[in-house]
Amino acid sequence: MISKIIVTIFSLLILLGNLEAVTLKGVVEGGKKLKKNQAIVYLTGSFKSEVKSQKQPILDQQNMAFKPHVLPISIGTTVAFLNSDEVRHNVYSPDKEQYNLGSWPKGEKKTYEFKQKGVYTQLCNVHPEMESFIVVLDSPYYDLTDKKGRFEIKGLPPGNYTVRVWHEKLRFKKQKIIIGKPDLEIVINRK
Amino acid sequence: MKMHSKTTGLVLISFVISVLISITAAFGWQTKKTEFISGRVLDQQGSPINDARIRIQGAQDFVLSNKNGLFMISLNTPNRKVSRQYIVVAGKESFFNGSQVYRRGSSDLTIKLQRVPNRDFKDYSFIITSPLHASFSPNDQINCANCHTTHLWEWGASKMGKAGTNKEVMKEYKVFKSKRKPYQENTCADCHAPIAAFNNPGKTDFNQAVRDNSNRSKGIECDFCHKIKAVEVGNKPGVQAIDLSRQHFGQGMMQWIMAYGPYDNVQAMPMAASYHPLYKKSAYCSSCHQDAWKLPGVEKWDYLSVYPEAAKQDLYEKGRVIPNQWTYQEWSEWQATLNDDHQNKGTTCQNCHMNWSQDMMPYYRYIVSGEIRDRFGNERAPDSITPHRFQGATTKMLTGVANLVIVAEADKDKLLVNIKVTNVNAGHRLPTGESSRNLILLVEAKDGKNRLLKLISGSHVPEWGGVGNKKTDYAQHPGKGFARIMIDKNGKTNVSSWEAVAVVSDNRLKPKTVDQSDFLFFLPNNIDREEVSVTAKLIYRKKFKTALIKDETSLKEMVIEEKTIDLDTGGL
Structure with a gap:
């Protein structure tokens, strides 16, 4: 009897262990525009909204461009804004919290903490063509697509989620998924 | 035990000696004499010039001469390259830039500046810079693109470089020419073909100006813009608001090209450069980006109903003019609303429209190109270079x-x-x-x-x-x-400014x-x-x-x- 109970608990632990380690893989199909600029795949649902632990992310400016072009972060994250360029740059965003970090020369750094979710367009008021996006999510589960549109989100606890995609130009269908068995693979199409 | 204390003693002595050496070294470094370049800036008569801008050629920092023409430049500034000699250049408005070579350890410098003669020759033949003239051959007239090739490419692709060939302008001119009222001046060429229009403002046929061989220009030329001495801010169009200084510097074989510009530290034959602060100001651009059409006789429109804030000024000349290009005034009104410590205070047209873009990368660090750069070029920080792309509504x-x-x-x-x-x-x-x-x-x-x-x-x-x-x-x-809507005398809306009798809305x-x-x-x-x-x-x-x-x-x-x-x- 005791051995039966031990075996059951052991099997349950293995199962739970598996469930805790569920990985969502997939591909976003968006053609050339998706190759050029990455999309963010993120999950919304009734999980605990823990902040994804990550090092202080960096948004640099080099050769008249923001790098990276798209930066997903969780609410509460502080981003470091650098200037590795030969000319002075400015950083401001007209969205949501509407900040302007001023202008500064090569080598100096500014920081900003994002407290509200949303898409923050990053602009430089002396070089109008410069544009990038910091996407602040209230979800700890997200990934940037690679050049083939593939993504991978690890460590998903079991539950019901909606998979959504953000892209600066394209729109995608959202998908409802249930995480209950190991490893799920999905395909996300355009609207 | 004895051996041990001996070793400890030796270590202590070496430590004390090394600390002493470090202190001496630090002390020596701290008391190292600061090195200066000192000198005077004088005019040709030997009178001192005050407020001349003096700097080591290409450096970002500069000093101003005092009322006695005296100046001092520190050589211990961070980022200053150590060299055996420096070219020290001085510039002041209405003088040609001047320079002297400073050899380290030598005595005070005297930099003499020559005044730009206060004259304008009507028969001056402008240097025409077009892609056809970019290559240098002994038979060609010397032109700006011989040295400033990169600027030529930028300018050639810009609206400035194509001002005389822009099809939309030509089409509009055709309509204007056929419908123009007798009281209206023919001002298109005043901005779009300024070389041809300068001696005949308000009366130059744009088509003729473009076809005219003596003009040969397809756009607004380097030599025209860099000969602008003064701009009157107001409603006069293009050349009517401009004062030129059409002249060479020197005579015969020693004839140099006179060019105004924003640099106080350029001195490069065959160009005689003269620092002019106007070139960094928005007022410079107002000559073609601020003008109005006169209404006939005593005709007026109710400008305060559309622009109530205009009551403070008389730009609409009590309703007797219709605004055409009004960009300078829009900028000026905005600047007036900003506090002195606002980060946009003082942002000029040039800051945004003559700036770098990604497709110009890598940065060029010389304002001259090719062989000239290698032989005489002077390295500059990209921040002090103003690319001539003139991006507008792109x-x-x-x-x-x-x-x-x-x-x-x-x-x-x-x-x-x-x-x-x-x-x-x-x-x-x-x-x-x-x-x-x-x-x-x-x-x-x-x-x-x-x-x-x-x-x-x-x-x-x-x-x-x-x-x-x-x-x-x-x-x-x-x-x-969102638009500025104008009407003509028959009440037709969305007409061109030259056809209009009133602005009815502007949101x-x-x-x-x-x-x-x-x-x-x-x-x-x-x-x-x-x-x-x-x-x-x-x-x-x-x-x-x-x-x-x-x-x-x-x-x-x-x-x-x-x-x-x-x-x-x-x-x-």
């Missing part, structure tokens, strides 16, 4: 110029949408320039099957957005238009201002709220889409901003 410049914020909410069978449009990055109205330039806001609400929701209340795009069934006919779509966005509008859509109960989305789009056009528009490409339509939000997430 996709690059219009990226991020405006911002859209959409807020949508479902209330029973209605969808409430609020749209905010902000001019976030233009230092003048958006759109600006010609009156025909316009901005259209399009708003769409859709269900999950991409079916449009019906508008219950809210504004529509006006007729000039295009009436009809084509995709680009936006009139009557939910949205609105173009001032810098940093927000336009807000509400739209109410019908949201049937059987539509899944989670699938509803709202899209707002800003479309920039160079012309109104009136019945006269046959060729749609002339609209030069650009989507400058687009946003979509899902009702269930509000944007993400």
Whole structure:
């Protein structure tokens, strides 16, 4: 009897262990525009909204461009804004919290903490063509697509989620998924 | 034990000695004599020149001479390259820049500056710089592109380089020429072909000016712009607001090209450069980007009904003029609203329109090119170089110029949408320039099957957005238009400024201002709220889409901003 109970608990632990380690893989199909600029795949649902632990992310400016072009972060994250360029740059965003970090020369750094979710367009008021996006999510589960549109989100606890995609130009269908068995693979199409 | 204490003693002594050496070294470094270059700036008669700008050629920092013409430049400034000798250059408005070589350890310098003769020769033959003249051959007249090749490429591709060949301008001129009233001056060439128009302002035929071989120019030439001595800010168009200094420096074989510019530290044969602060000011651009058309006789229009703030000034000349190019004034009004410590205070036209862009990378560090650069070039920080691309209403410049914020909410069978449009990055109205330039806001609400929701209340795009069934006919779509609307004497709207007798409305966005509008859509109960989305789009056009528009490409339509939000997430 005791051995039966031990075996059951052991099997349950293995199962739970598996469930805790569920990985969502997939591909976003968006053609050339998706190759050029990455999309963010993120999950919304009734999980605990823990902040994804990550090092202080960096948004640099080099050769008249923001790098990276798209930066997903969780609410509460502080981003470091650098200037590795030969000319002075400015950083401001007209969205949501509407900040302007001023202008500064090569080598100096500014920081900003994002407290509200949303898409923050990053602009430089002396070089109008410069544009990038910091996407602040209230979800700890997200990934940037690679050049083939593939993504991978690890460590998903079991539950019901909606998979959504953000892209600066394209729109995608959202998908409802249930995480209950190991490893799920999905395909996300355009609207 | 004894051995041990001996070793400890030795270690202690070495430590004390090394500490002493370090202190001595540090002390020696701290008391190292600061090295200066000192000298005087004098005019040709030997009188001191005060407030001359003196710097080591190419350096970012400079000093000003005092009332006795004296100056001192520290050589211990961080980032200063150590050299056996330095070229020290001085510049002051209305003098040619001058220089002296300083060898380390030598005595004080005397830099003599020659005054730019206060004269203007009407028969001066301008240097024409076109791609055809870019290569140097002994038979060719020397021209700016021989040394400034990179600037030629930028300028050649710009609106300045094509001012005389722009097809849209030629078309407009054809109409203007056929309908021009006797009291109206013929001013197109005053800006678009200034070399030809300068000696005959307000009377030069633009077509003739472009065909004229003695002009040979396809645009607004380097030599013309860099001979501008003064600009009168006001409503006079182009050359009528400009004072030139058409002359060479020196005579015969020693004849140099006189050129004004923003650098106080350029001295390079065959160019005789003269520092002129005007070249970094917006007032310089006002010559062609601020002008008005006179109305006949005592005719007036009610300018205060459209521009109540104009009561403070008399730019509309009590209603006797119709604004044409008004960009300088728009910028000037905005600047006047900013506090001195505002970070946009003092931002000039040149800061944005003569700046670097990604496709110019890598940065060039010399304002001269090729062999000239290798032999005589002077390295500069890219921040002190002003590329001559003159970007205007292009996709690059219009990226991020405006911002859209959409807020949508479902209330029973209605969808409430609020749209905010902000001019976030233009230092003048958006759109600006010609009156025909316009901005259209399009708003769409859709269900999950991409079916449009019906508008219950809210504004529509006006007729000039295009009436009809084509995709680009936006009139009557939910949205609105931003433009300066003028009427002619018959009450016809959307006319050119030269045809107009009044401005009837102007809702173009001032810098940093927000336009807000509400739209109410019908949201049937059987539509899944989670699938509803709202899209707002800003479309920039160079012309109104009136019945006269046959060729749609002339609209030069650009989507400058687009946003979509899902009702269930509000944007993400």
